[in-house]
Amino acid sequence: MSLDEKNNVSQQRDERGTQADDHRYAQVLKRHGRVDLIPMPSDTPADPLNWPSWRKNVLLLIVAFHAMQGPLGAAIVIPAFEDFVQDLGVSIAEASYSVSIEILFMGVAPLFWAPISKRIGRRPVYLLSALLSAAFALGGAYTNSWGALITTRIFQSIFISPALSVGASTVDDMFFSYQRGQKMGIWTLLVTCGPIMGPLISGYLVQYRGWRASLILLAAIHLGLFIAHFFLGPETLFLNRVPPGEPYDEDEVAKRSGWRPFLSLHVYSKQPYRASEFxxxxxxxxxxxxxxxxxxxxxxxxxxxxxxxxxxxxxxxxxxxxxxxxxxxxxxxxxxxxxxxxxxxxxxxxxxxxxxxxxxxxxxxxxxxxxxxxxxxxxxxxxxxxxxxxxxxxxxxxxxxxxxxxxxxxxxxxxxxxxxxxxxxxxxxxxxxxxxxxxxxxxxxxxxxxxxxxxxxxxxxxxxxxxxxxxxxxxxxxxxxxxxxxxxxxxxxxxxxxxxxxxxxxxxxxxxx
Known part of the structure; x- marks a missing residue:
């Protein structure tokens, strides 16, 4: 057994304790029915690891659906390539750029979203993402030139991209190691389904209503996503986790209770941005x-x-x-x-x-x-x-x-x-x-x-x-x-x-x- 594995095993056992009946783990055992958990949750109900399963799973589905919108939004115009040729005077090869340019910017933009989410949390990033991507998708539907369409597509891809990377952190915030394959799989599944669902839902729509209808549909989906985040998406970033049995911050619990976390913005770090973070x-x-x-x-x-x-x-x-x-x-x-x-x-x-x-x-x-x-x-x-x-x-x-x-x-x-x-x-x-x-x-x-x-x-x-x-x-x-x-x-x-x-x-x- 390697030194790394031995240290890992020791760390795991230190986190969960050697005695399942230790009084420090009473709350953990009561909530989760087991104490062999990694990471080990604190006793506070404000800890996302302690949330009810229904709340975790609802937010997981919202975030996974959000992640799907990046590749879905890129691929939704694939059936419209012939329409682009006729309406905007481009070649088929140029029409395909409306997809490839989004793919590129969806890869680069998360470099900036991840440090931002560490300062203000995941929730504000998701809300901003859904709202502004809806606005640019709608703007694209009413453009009359190829350059304007590509510009709106670029900004739409930048703003829809956070869930493609920050989504993994959200999953990690809420679930334990023994659940991670299934929960991470839901997130990755919807990313996989994005390029598939785009052409699937827009094929007949483009055939009978034209290419603009596909972008109007995309804007409506993203607006619905904003509403889902607003009412059903609490913040998962939790920086003050303490070991079981130790006192936790009551102010943190109060900030995360009722409707307060849905109506307020909490700055988690005021540390200046450094180039190395990006x-x-x-x-x-x-x-x-x-x-x-x-x-x-x-x-x-x-x-x-x-x-x-x-x-x-x-x-x-x-x-x-x-x-x-x-x-x-x-x-x-x-x-x-x-x-x-x-x-x-x-x-x-x-x-x-x-x-x-x-x-x-x-x-x-x-x-x-x-x-x-x-x-x-x-x-x-x-x-x-x-x-x-x-x-x-x-x-x-x-x-x-x-x-x-x-x-x-x-x-x-x-x-x-x-x-x-x-x-x-x-x-x-x-x-x-x-x-x-x-x-x-x-x-x-x-x-x-x-x-x-x-x-x-x-x-x-x-x-x-x-x-x-x-x-x-x-x-x-x-x-x-x-x-x-x-x-x-x-x-x-x-x-x-x-x-x-x-x-x-x-x-x-x-x-x-």
Whole structure:
């Protein structure tokens, strides 16, 4: 057992205490029915870890839905490319920039939102995000020039982006380690579903009402999101957590009681902004336990979700002569794959990790004389579920490409959709496992890790379409799909490396810090 693992086990046991019946843990046991919790909540009901499950889950759904709006807002105009050509005098290639430019800015903007949320909390950032993104989406619907439309799209993407990174911190604020796979999976699931849902809900709308209607719908969704945050989204940032049994700040409880937290703004830190804060996420490039799973997830996401979102309208339209509305229905297969994937990824990974934690405790107790009844969580245990996800993703992508290439022109068949469903099923398993592992590896730096993941994913997704189209044009659907499936396989090797060397990498970075 490595020194890092021994220190981690010792820290876990120090946090929860060695005696479950210790009077200091009476409130914890009463509220949660167990004391083997990481992190350990304080006794105050103001602590988000102590909130009722219904309140946590409602806010989780709101934040996850908010995160979905970034990629959904970018992709909602995909069925409108032909309308842009006719109304605004641009080429099809230029029309695609209305999507790619949003993807890029959604990756960069969280660098600024994360430090702001540490000063004023998550709630004000979410409220500002939803309200201003609604305003710019509505403004875009009434523009009459390509330049004005692109400008509103840029600002709309900047303001909708916070939940793509700060959302992980919100999940971490409210839930314990044994729940994190399932809860983080809900957040990542809706991010996955964003590019799928955009064209799905706007296909027939654009076909019968025009491209402006899609942006009006987007503005209405974001305004509804603002209302949901305002009435149902309390602040989750909690900086004054004390160990169980110790007195807590009564003023903090009063500030978080009733309607007061919904109607007031609380400044959590007056520390001046420093340039290093905005660049801290780049330090994750030097941490393989974050960098490698992030790259692996990013490649799986780009070569399944992003690739299919872009090429379903183009390839299906050419192969089967479908209308925009009919093309939008093909995204149902991707949605089904993502939903089924998360059923396995969230609860499945938590169940497996919790089982491994009990096995770890038993083995450790036997070898070190420790208490074998207290679970011991190790981040690498979660990665054991990643390889099946990678394999399904690359197999599904190959099926998708081969069946499209062999399809009879003008005669629709379901086999490419089956391939896409398998690919996104695997990709969602990869997403939940890799993102949760990266965050669990450095929990004290959740905000920086999540910003790094978002920046890497969005930048890669922005670049990918520029060479994806070249590959599919020059190589054909089958060979190009095989090439990108091989890159997904490369991502699997990165995750396997983390399974072997992850503990030593974390130990080395902790010593360096």
């Amino acid at each position: 660049f801290r996420p780049f330090a994750m490039f030097a941490r393989p336990a974050v960098l490698l799973p992030t790259l692996a997830y990013t490649m799986a996401f780009s070569y399944t979700n992003v690739l299919m979102t872009i090429f379903v309208p183009q390839l299906f339209g050419e192969a089967f002569h479908l209308t925009p509305g009919q093309v939008s229905l093909q995204f149902i297969a991707l949605l089904v794959g993502a939903l089924l994937g998360e059923v396995v990824a969230g609860k499945g990974s938590d169940a497996f990790v919790n089982w491994r934690a009990r096995k770890n405790a038993s083995a450790l107790g036997t070898s070190d004389g420790e208490d074998p009844t207290q679970p011991v969580w190790r981040p690498e245990d979660r990665l054991m579920l990643a390889p099946p996800g990678f394999i399904l993703a690359l197999v599904g992508l190959i099926v998708w490409g081969v069946q499209l290439q062999d399809a009879t022109v003008g005669k629709w068949n379901i086999t490419p959709d089956i391939g896409s469903a398998i690919a996104v099923f695997g990709q969602q398993l990869v997403t939940t496992v890799c993102v949760t592992y990266a965050i669990e590896s450095y929990r004290s730096e959740t905000a920086d890790v999540s910003v790094f993941i978002s920046l890497t994913r969005q930048t890669y997704a922005f670049i990918a379409p520029f060479y994806l189209s070249v590959a599919y044009t020059n190589m054909g659907d089958a060979k190009a799909s095989g090439l990108f499936a091989a890159l997904i396989g490369l991502g699997m090797l990165m995750v396997l490396a983390c399974s072997v060397w992850g503990p030593s990498w974390r130990e080395r970075s902790q010593k360096a810090d």
